[in-house]
Amino acid sequence: MNLLTRHREPATAGGYLMPLEPRKRLSARTSVMLAVTAVLGLVAFCWPLFVRPGAVLGSDSSGRTATPFVMGAIMAVVLALLIAELSNEDLDVKALAMLGVLAAVGTAVRPVSAGTAGIETVFVLLILAGRVFGPSFGFMLGILTMFSSALLTGGVGTWLPYQMLGAGFVGLLPGLLPRRWPRPGSAGEIVVLCLYGFVAGFGYGYLLDFAFWPFTTGLGMGAPGFDPEASPWRNLHTFFVLDTVTSAGWNMGRALTNAVLIALLGRPLMRILRRTSRQARFD
Numbered sequence: 001m002n003l004l005t006r007h008r009e010p011a012t013a014g015g016y017l018m019p020l021e022p023r024k025r026l027s028a029r030t031s032v033m034l035a036v037t038a039v040l041g042l043v044a045f046c047w048p049l050f051v052r053p054g055a056v057l058g059s060d061s062s063g064r065t066a067t068p069f070v071m072g073a074i075m076a077v078v079l080a081l082l083i084a085e086l087s088n089e090d091l092d093v094k095a096l097a098m099l100g101v102l103a104a105v106g107t108a109v110r111p112v113s114a115g116t117a118g119i120e121t122v123f124v125l126l127i128l129a130g131r132v133f134g135p136s137f138g139f140m141l142g143i144l145t146m147f148s149s150a151l152l153t154g155g156v157g158t159w160l161p162y163q164m165l166g167a168g169f170v171g172l173l174p175g176l177l178p179r180r181w182p183r184p185g186s187a188g189e190i191v192v193l194c195l196y197g198f199v200a201g202f203g204y205g206y207l208l209d210f211a212f213w214p215f216t217t218g219l220g221m222g223a224p225g226f227d228p229e230a231s232p233w234r235n236l237h238t239f240f241v242l243d244t245v246t247s248a249g250w251n252m253g254r255a256l257t258n259a260v261l262i263a264l265l266g267r268p269l270m271r272i273l274r275r276t277s278r279q280a281r282f283d
Contacts, residue, residue: 201255
């Protein structure tokens with residue numbers, strides 16, 4: 001049974017029959033790949049907390065020369081994940097085509113709102129697709145959407161690998177929810193996804209800000225900055241306080257956008273995605 005195979009067990013939700021999730025359980029190889037990817041992604045964000053003082057990936061304070069290596073590592077992991085899923089039939093050809101279609105939709109949607117008071121409408125698509133099609137699909141969709149939209153808008157820079165990883169995490173986590181809970185199509189599912197979208201709006205902002213915080217704050221400007229001699233917990237506390245004070249409004253715009261759009265559009269959009277995945281199955 002592949003990703004787009006229809007489950008025939010009905011469940012009642014909101015007065016109509018809603019089939020169970022179209023996604024299947026991840027294979028052991030895919031689960032390992034996702035776990036390794038998550039660890040590598042966290043290392044890409046958090047390495048300044050643990051390396052010795054003065055050991056940096058880049059030749060200057062911005063870490064610019066490390067960006068091609070981070071980008072290459074991300075794309076290698078995504079390619080390995082695609083190969084693992086295709087070889088295990090966790091991701092069939094039609095699901096791969098759907099991944100491309102949704103990435104194209106996200107690419108078209110993102111420039112409309114990106115950079116406006118923190119609003120990022122594309123995250124709604126990542127969250128809903130991750131919930132419907134599973135964690136690996138959501139992770140790959142986040143990465144591909146950020147990459148293709150950056151090429152479209154010319155937004156390629158040192159920040160892009162971190163945007164790709166952050167969006168990948170946003171799409172990955174909803175897929176880790178149990179397939180039967182919250183019940184597909186129920187109000188409870190929408191509430192949980194709204195709460196997740198709100199938290200993810202802040203989480204994404206914190207991750208992206210932290211990626212550059214060790215290199216851009218406290219450099220003779222009197223602002224609290226990264227201290228390579230301090231403990232990781234001390235640096236994290238300093239960053240959390242500083243970023244909450246300076247970026248709360250921007251992150252709030254993203255969080256509220258996620259929650260409101262999921263509340264308004266979540267149920268019909270997931271119904272469309274689930275119906276499409278069932279009708280696109282191999283006979």
